[in-house]
Amino acid sequence: MRLPKAFRQITVPHMNPLTEPEIRAAFINRTKGEAGRLHVPRDLADRPWADLDYLGWRDPQAPDRAYLVAELDGRAIGVALRSSASAPGQARRSMCSMCLTTHTGGVSLLVAPRAGKAGRQGNSVGAYLCSDLACSLYVRGLKDAGPGARLPESLTLEEKIERTVTHLAGFVAKVSG
Numbered sequence: 650m651r652l653p654k655a656f657r658q659i660t661v662p663h664m665n666p667l668t669e670p671e672i673r674a675a676f677i678n679r680t681k682g683e684a685g686r687l688h689v690p691r692d693l694a695d696r697p698w699a700d701l702d703y704l705g706w707r708d709p710q711a712p713d714r715a716y717l718v719a720e721l722d723g724r725a726i727g728v729a730l731r732s733s734a735s736a737p738g739q740a741r742r743s744m745c746s747m748c749l750t751t752h753t754g755g756v757s758l759l760v761a762p763r764a765g766k767a768g769r770q771g772n773s774v775g776a777y778l779c780s781d782l783a784c785s786l787y788v789r790g791l792k793d794a795g796p797g798a799r800l801p802e803s804l805t806l807e808e809k810i811e812r813t814v815t816h817l818a819g820f821v822a823k824v825s826g
């Protein structure tokens with residue numbers, strides 16, 4: 650059923666809630682065994698799904714390990730990432746390539762092994778992302794990264810979200826090869 654246009658305009662893209670088994674089954678750059686062991690947040694029921702373009706988290710036991718799960722074309726796709734070590738005390742202003750939020754010291758180079766054979770051969774894809782993986786909340790103004798973090802733009806919120814999802818889909822496509 651096609652929705653009336655006026656209704657579609659206020660329907661901002663967002664995720665449907667995912668369960669732990671769905672999240673584990675979504676990873677494209679981990680083996681089934683690895684995906685079964687990696688840290689999945691326990692508070693999935695409390696996550697703000699309606700305001701998320703992707704679910705992102707870090708492993709509290711191993712903070713250099715980060716994960717994101719996106720819903721693209723109705724399918725959940727998970728990507729395991731690793732932070733590259735940054736120089737201690739480094740707090741440069743830099744911009745997240747996903748949501749275009751500028752942080753002082755809050756952007757990490759996150760590297761994902763590519764899916765399949767390419768990843769096993771050591772090929773990876775890197776992106777500068779919000780270190781806390783909260784891009785969706787910065788875009789929606791639900792989390793504040795401080796003065797000057799978000800450039801004034803004439804785009805609507807929906808357009809900003811669509812741009813973020815386009816960047817997200819492009820990154821996931823590079824990882825999946």
Ligand SMILES: [Zn+2]
Pocket residue numbers: 745746747748749750778779783784785787
């Ligand atoms: Zn971001």
